Amino acid sequence: MAACHPHTYENEIYANGLKNIKPSISFHPLEWEAQAKEVLPADSFGYVWGSAGLRETDDNNRAAFRKWAILPSRLVKSGFPNLKTTLFGEEYNYPIAIAPVGVQRIFHPDAEIAAATAARKQAVTYTLSSASSTSIEDVAKANDSGSRWFQLYWPSNKHHDITASLLQRAKAAGYKVLVVTLDTYILGWRPSDLCNAFNPFLRPDNIGVELGFTDPVFRRQFRERHHKEVEEDMGTAAAEWARTIFPGTSHSWEDLQLLRKHWDGPIVLKGIQTVQDAQRAVKAGMQGIVVSNHGGRQQDGGIGSLDVLPEIAEATKDKLEIIFDSGVRSGADIAKALALGAKMILIGRPYVYGLAIGGEAGVSHVLRSLLGDLELTLHLAGIPSVSPEVLNDSVLRRIAS
Ligand SMILES: Cc1cc2nc3c(=O)[nH]c(=O)nc-3n(C[C@H](O)[C@H](O)[C@H](O)COP(=O)(O)O)c2cc1C
Numbered sequence: 001m002a003a004c005h006p007h008t009y010e011n012e013i014y015a016n017g018l019k020n021i022k023p024s025i026s027f028h029p030l031e032w033e034a035q036a037k038e039v040l041p042a043d044s045f046g047y048v049w050g051s052a053g054l055r056e057t058d059d060n061n062r063a064a065f066r067k068w069a070i071l072p073s074r075l076v077k078s079g080f081p082n083l084k085t086t087l088f089g090e091e092y093n094y095p096i097a098i099a100p101v102g103v104q105r106i107f108h109p110d111a112e113i114a115a116a117t118a119a120r121k122q123a124v125t126y127t128l129s130s131a132s133s134t135s136i137e138d139v140a141k142a143n144d145s146g147s148r149w150f151q152l153y154w155p156s157n158k159h160h161d162i163t164a165s166l167l168q169r170a171k172a173a174g175y176k177v178l179v180v181t182l183d184t185y186i187l188g189w190r191p192s193d194l195c196n197a198f199n200p201f202l203r204p205d206n207i208g209v210e211l212g213f214t215d216p217v218f219r220r221q222f223r224e225r226h227h228k229e230v231e232e233d234m235g236t237a238a239a240e241w242a243r244t245i246f247p248g249t250s251h252s253w254e255d256l257q258l259l260r261k262h263w264d265g266p267i268v269l270k271g272i273q274t275v276q277d278a279q280r281a282v283k284a285g286m287q288g289i290v291v292s293n294h295g296g297r298q299q300d301g302g303i304g305s306l307d308v309l310p311e312i313a314e315a316t317k318d319k320l321e322i323i324f325d326s327g328v329r330s331g332a333d334i335a336k337a338l339a340l341g342a343k344m345i346l347i348g349r350p351y352v353y354g355l356a357i358g359g360e361a362g363v364s365h366v367l368r369s370l371l372g373d374l375e376l377t378l379h380l381a382g383i384p385s386v387s388p389e390v391l392n393d394s395v396l397r398r399i400a401s
Pocket residue numbers: 047048049061099100101102129130131151181270292293294295296325326327328346347348349350352
């Protein structure tokens with residue numbers, strides 16, 4: 001069970017200090033990257049760290065946070081801040097969730113099981129990637145009574161029966177929200193992976209393809225095409241699964257209606273960066289969007305994700321739920337994105353670094369650190385909760401253009 005007030009993680013650390021026990025993982029969010037680099041093979045590290053092109057979108061993601069500062073109020077007599085947030089009519093313990101990240105076995109042998117277990121223990125929502133190296137059902141078992149969402153890499157319409165099968169499995173396994181990623185119908189131009197000649201799907205150990213290899217429809221179709229089982233020709237099957245979930249070209253706005261037929265819960269579109277697309281999502285009857293540029297991994301020369309959040313929130317926040325990611329590294333970053341209109345913030349690379357460094361304990365450490373930092377940042381600014389009534393742009397000052 002998570003501590004009710006995550007900042008109390010401090011007490012544990014300082015009590016250990018009296019016994020000369022020092023934490024094995026850094027508390028500096030920016031050092032997690034360096035610690036992960038020490039333990040990972042160069043190509044695996046290059047994959048998580050990598051971004052598109054010259055990394056300008058990634059740089060802009062970080063720069064966008066530095067354009068805002070949090071203004072404190074004094075003599076605000078309140079308890080520790082209430083971190084609960086409400087989305088889709090449900091209450092969530094904390095305003096952060098685990099972003100969908102594929103092929104976690106590249107980073108640690110316990111992979112998605114470690115991350116989904118840590119998420120449950122810290123009372124943080126886990127989002128399972130379509131490119132998972134663990135099945136939908138096994139992750140659900142590890143996440144158990146926790147909160148979980150399912151991210152879809154959307155097969156082309158000719159493979160609609162596979163899409164339907166994935167959604168039916170996710171629903172049956174207790175995933176409550178469908179997150180449809182729109183910015184990755186093909187992988188971006190990533191120099192780090194190109195230099196290492198590293199594609200997470202095209203590995204001799206075929207580890208990013210678990211959802212396909214455990215899918216009855218994909219398996220049946222493979223058998224009909226090749227007159228053999230997936231296990232008898234893993235290389236071909238892995239390449240076919242990669243082509244199924246990264247079809248190379250995009251769907252259309254009209255196609256969203258196909259998903260609605262197979263998912264009766266909330267649908268969230270991930271990868272929105274313009275007001276126009278956010279309004280199209282409203283028109284298409286979607287329940288939410290993730291304002292995200294995929295951590296700058298897909299398209300170079302893009303705008304910082306936080307830079308577009310205020311205008312998108314202004315235009316659509318009363319019509320759908322706004323979730324945010326890309327470049328979030330600290331409690332203050334989380335506070336700023338909430339103040340600018342998001343209700344939930346997805347944590348990406350930081351927890352992957354935690355997973356690489358320390359498996360389940362590493363992911364827990366990252367989540368507890370970010371939540372503790374967030375809680376004290378709000379508390380010391382005199383902000384009593386993450387509710388939009390008190391945590392909004394009135395607590396921020398824009399300090400750079
Ligand atoms: C190694 C890695 C794998 C990812 N895999 C997926 C994925 O399978 N599905 C998806 O929607 N997003 C994926 N993402 C993007 C994240 O969900 C998220 O948008 C991004 O990491 C946020 O940026 P940040 O890491 O700078 O915080 C991946 C990101 C990383 C770093």
